[in-house]
């Protein structure tokens with residue numbers, strides 16, 4: 001496959017996957033904020049490759065730039081300088097429409113603060129990304145129900161987010177992130193607000209998504225959560241200070257149902 | 272991509288997701304629209320009633336007052352400068368004054384009328400039978416005061432509906448009853464048909480008695496009248512009648528028309544003065560309505576801006592999960608259109624409803640232009656004010672919208 005400059009990439013090429021290229025390719029990424037005349041460098045020149053099917057954990061002290069990096073990877077923010085190719089596509093010159101399609105179809109984002117739409121039921125929150133990608137209402141509903149059942153919320157479909165616990169809200173957010181079948185799942189401290197048992201349940205959910213071939217990038221502060229990943233990247237002051245693969249099998253195993261219980265198979269098969 | 276119908280469903284879900292906020296926004300639009308409609312209805316209603324009451328004064332009458340309008344009577348030999356029975360007799364001469372139909376002397380006073388403990392303060396007009404027709408009063412029950420009553424100085428009286436309803440219980444027949452005016456008793460012989468109230472004065476709060484009886488019992492014997500009411504034969508010959516009256520009074524008082532110690536005013540000029548002042552009043556109310564429309568529009572704008580800006584984070588979430596700018600804009604456009612439209616429609620209904628009630632003695636009359644005006648302004652302001660912050664939020668990077676506090 002010939003790799004061209006993607007400046008004028010049409011929609012199909014934006015969405016079409018290039019198996020030959022890494023899913024995330026960051027080169028010399030810099031992000032600075034102007035704070036009252038003073039320039040704050042949140043990220044100072046990060047280069048990172050994430051291959052398809054990897055499970056990467058990003059660690060680092062508070063303020064080291066993890067969220068900033070994640071937002072750039074998730075196309076929610078743009079770097080001040082540097083190159084970013086997502087699935088072989090240079091995102092720098094993409095317009096609002098193309099970026100929306102990428103966020104919708106390729107990326108599932110799980111935020112630290114859940115970011116569910118308030119006063120909207122769990123099922124409607126999960127249906128929303130599918131509504132934006134044009135999935136028919138009946139199909140949408142079926143897939144949302146499957147996703148919510150998979151995260152163990154089959155009995156909370158019409159609850160509003162204000163009527164759910166933090167762990168339940170995070171699981172709704174995960175159901176929302178995976179129901180469009182994205183190839184890349186980004187999670188910013190998904191277990192940050194959860195107890196150890198909910199964290200373990202969540203991690204086996206991520207492990208099964210990983211087993212199905214999805215790429216996962218996850219920010220965490222907890223070493224035992226990072227242990228689930230196949231690679232750990234550590235940031236300090238906006239730079240990568242450590243980047244090493246690890247054997248995911250050394251993850252602490254909790255007493256849990258086998259991870260195979262969580263299976264998410266494409267569009268709408270019964271869970 | 273999402274269909275138009277899908278957009279509508281999503282927008283309605285957005286509206287339904289916070290009923291209280293939606294209702295408050297609609298209420299803002301509703302009040303803005305309704306207040307403009309009611310205000311304009313009050314303006315139209317009161318200016319119409321002013322015009323009507325002026326018309327009911329009688330259109331071809333002349334009023335003669337003592338006193339000169341030119342003020343140049345000094346030095347002239349004035350034998351008799353008051354309006355008295357001699358003036359009435361002279362003006363009633365159909366040879367000298369062929370265009371005068373009737374002349375009524377007028378004595379007015381204010382008294383407290385009482386009957387069986389009920390009391391009401393009213394103005395009493397002492398005159399003759401011709402006064403009623405000149406002033407467009409008709410008798411709905413009983414009879415009018417007569418020539419004989421005047422000659423006999425009979426204490427009889429015709430009362431207006433406001434006086435009757437204040438003094439007598441509903442269903443009671445006032446005819447033949449003795450009412451107390453000050454320290455004197457008058458017998459009610461007739462009821463005047465209602466002329467309706469106006470913004471200026473209540474023309475039903477009146478009682479008409481023979482001037483002779485009023486002079487005997489209420490004002491004290493006097494040779495002069497406060498004014499004379501002259502009815503012309505037709506409105507076309509009213510100016511002829513006016514000059515006849517002036518020259519008759521001049522010769523009676525041995526003076527010239529230029530030095531006449533009386534002022535003659537015709538009702539047509541009174542009408543035009545009053546009409547122009549009522550037009551000024553309507554214009555003033557129009558300005559008040561325009562200001563309230565502006566205030567209403569700012570209220571609508573404010574509430575839309577606040578509610579949509581408050582949802583910047585929601586817009587950020589929607590963008591983060593793949594909503595295109597256009598989809599978000601369509602959603603908010605539909606939302607603010609539906610809210611402004613429903614609020615506007617209910618505002619029109621509320622405005623029409625309120626306009627059915629008498630407000631401060633004025634019966635509001637709906638101005639047909641006020642409905643499309645108020646509705647149009649409220650809806651367009653609502654849409655623009657809802658669309659603008661949504662557009663601003665949808666144009667932000669998702670991360671900036673998400674961070675918005």
Ligand SMILES: Nc1ncnc2c1ncn2[C@@H]1O[C@H](COP(=O)(O)OP(=O)(O)OP(=O)(O)O)[C@@H](O)[C@H]1O
Pocket residue numbers: 033034035040041042060061062063064065066067068069
């Ligand atoms: N919008 C912004 N404006 C200015 N400075 C910012 C902004 N966002 C982040 N920063 C700065 O960039 C640096 C990195 O922030 P970031 O949120 O990426 O940290 P983090 O590694 O995610 O921290 P934590 O673990 O606490 O979530 C911080 O010093 C922060 O103050």
Ligand SMILES: [Mg+2]
Pocket residue numbers: 066067068188
């Ligand atoms: Mg962070």
